[in-house]
Amino acid sequence: MNARIAVLDFDERLDTTIRNLVDQGRIPETVKVLNFYKWFACKALEVISPGVAGGIDSNIEHLQVKVGRRIDHINGANVSVVRYITIKGYVYLEEFQNHLTGGVMVVISMPGKRPLKFNSLDAAHAYWLKCLSVECLPSFIVADSIGAADAVCSVEGDDIYRVLMMHSNHLLKPYRVGGAIAPKYHGVIRGLPHCDRLVLLTRGQLHDMQQQFPSGRYSVIGNLVTLESQDEPVLREANLAVIVSRLHGVKRIKSMVSAFAKVVAINPDARLEIWGSGDQEEEIKALILKLGMQDSIQVMGFATSVSRIFRRASVSLGMSATEGFGISFAESLGYGTPLVSMRTNYGPQEIVADGEDGFIVDAEDEFVEKICLLLGDSALVSSMGSKGALSARRFTSQSIVKLWLDLFDGLAGGSTGREAHARPEGEVLQNRVSSKVGWIYLPEAASEQSAECYRSAKKAWVLEVSAEREFMGEIARVQPGAYEVDEMVFDEVKGRYRFRLMKEGVSFRGAIASRAIKFMLS
Structure with missing residues (x-):
């Protein structure tokens, strides 16, 4: 199978970012990475000066090609033109942006050919994705970015399959089935009739989607969790609890700080480390001071190695208002650290086997009770941790990749019944x-x-x-x-x-x- 990553956005530092991800082992050296803007720059250069864009023998194919970008404003017209220019000075792509309507017209120019015109970036992206897809059929286009759903669902062609994804909860408050859909997922919902499959992270989200948008084109595939080498001995600190999370309101970090103050009242030696960054960092620090917990609760900053964090802790904590999956929860189990989490709509209860490798609770008093239980019982931590490490194998690359390959085989095996885009209502x-x-x-x-x-x-x-x-x-x-x-x-x-x-x-x-x-x- 020929796997490629197609990047739609313009980013001058994309080649550096991809190289860092390769060095970190997060992207295999063999996976090609293509970019919409660099790809057309290469095509233009190959016509102007054959060989200029060639010779790049790495996974960041095309990304090292230099592209100029210039923005011109048309006076009095509320229109600006973003022009992309090759190193030879040829303008190969233009985006005409209407600031009144928000519309974008795209013109792609190749030397010696009639320009291609598109009424939106989505249409231009769909054209490019089809160009890539027909090079290797059957082709499976996975919209890893939810913003790419409209473009992916517009790609037409035999043996080209469209796969959409949901990476998080799709509902607004109160996060219940039948409620309003989060605006960022409107494109995914629009694409449901026109995709070949929508991949969800949990069975809970599958249930809710089936209730609100019945379809036979759903699959459940959890997030892949990469665990670092565990050759070093595990040295758990008996009274240490950790939170690894974005410091965002939906994660309810401040509620966990307040709950942990009650843990400290029962066990004065209990300590909590909060790892992560986000817009609530200063509010969290202020709450710790207000509660007088600065000796027991610390905000540690961004986590560069979750392995060392989880392997020191006796328990990790979660209390999100809503979750899509919860990668840090699966990582916690993978490193043998039991999780105590409040129940939420998706995520924790499908990762943790309650009472086996952690606890799922429904109230703050029970949350405090289970934390105290684990901090005071190293044998229980060890037993639950062993079970959690085995359970987390569900999310390792071997398991998750097999689910994806099975999905592709199933799609290629027959029709999925996707619909053509419906005509609008109105006058014929x-x-x-x-x-x-x-x-x-x-x-x-x-x-x-x-x-x-x-x-x-x-x-x-x-x-x-x-x-x-x-x-x-x-x-x-x-x-x-x-x-x-x-x-x-x-x-x-x-x-x-x-x-x-x-x-x-x-x-x-x-x-x-x-x-x-x-x-x-x-």
Whole structure:
């Protein structure tokens, strides 16, 4: 299997970041990393100066190619143009950003070829992902970034499979099934009918998604947990508890500080180390001082080696308001450290076997009780820790990779029943004037509102194409389906708005007879 990481965003330090991840062992040396902006820069350079972009023999293929970036503002138009330039000075990609509407038009230019135009970054990204996918079929595109869901679900082609992911809780407060969806997941929800599979982290989230959005295209695959070498002897500190977490309100660190003050009241030798960083760091420190716990509770800063932290501790703690999975919980078990966690909608209760390798509790008093129990019983810590280390093997690379490979094999084995993008609600239109160069002429705008609908249209759904109507001896060589709208303009002579159909950056410029196409705009 040929695995590649496709990065959509522009980042001048991406090559350094990837190299650091390789050095840390988090990305294998053999995995190719491609970037949207660097990839097209290489294509342009290969035409201008063959060999200039070649010779990169590493996993950061293309990333070392230098790219210039310039932003120009169009005075009075609320539009800026971001231009990407090769080391030879060739502008190969432009992003026209409308600051009033938030829209982006993308133009990709290759020397000697007609430019490709896209009405959004998602459309341009989908085109690029298809270019990569057709190089190796069957191809499985995994939207590891939830922001890439719309682009991934727009990639069309035989033997190309679209896989979306959810990395965290998808619900807003009160985090219950049927509640409002977090805005960052709107693209994933939109993509449900059009993806081949949505991968969730826990069975709990699967249950809630099935309740709210019934589908047969869900799979559960937990996060992969990488454990460091454990050759060194384990030296646990009998009274040490740890928290490894972002210092964010949803993690309820301040509530755990207050609860641990009660632990100290029972066991004066108990100590708590809080490892992590985040926007609540100063508030947490202030609460520790207010409670007079500065000798028992310490904020340690960002954790560079969780292995050393967990292998010193007798217990780790969690009290999140909501979780998607909880990697630090699985890491805790993997290093033989029992976890005490409040029950939440997803995560802890599927990682911890209550009473076996840790405790899942429902109230603060029980939370305090279980912490005191473990801090006072090294034999119990050792017994639970051994069971936890065995249980955590569910999340090691061997187990998780097998689940992913099984998923890919299953997708390639048959149809998943994904749907084409549904046409919008609204009026069915028909082209009113023949054109020899692909123009589709709209009905006359009956009002300013109709005219604005025409001007703002970005997509067209072709519903029917007549094989009976000809112009200049030709029928319209257009297939039903979804297209982008290209060059919507007002034709002063004919008194109508007109546009061209565009797919994968190329506009249709053939003959179209009057009333040959039925379509809708969005």
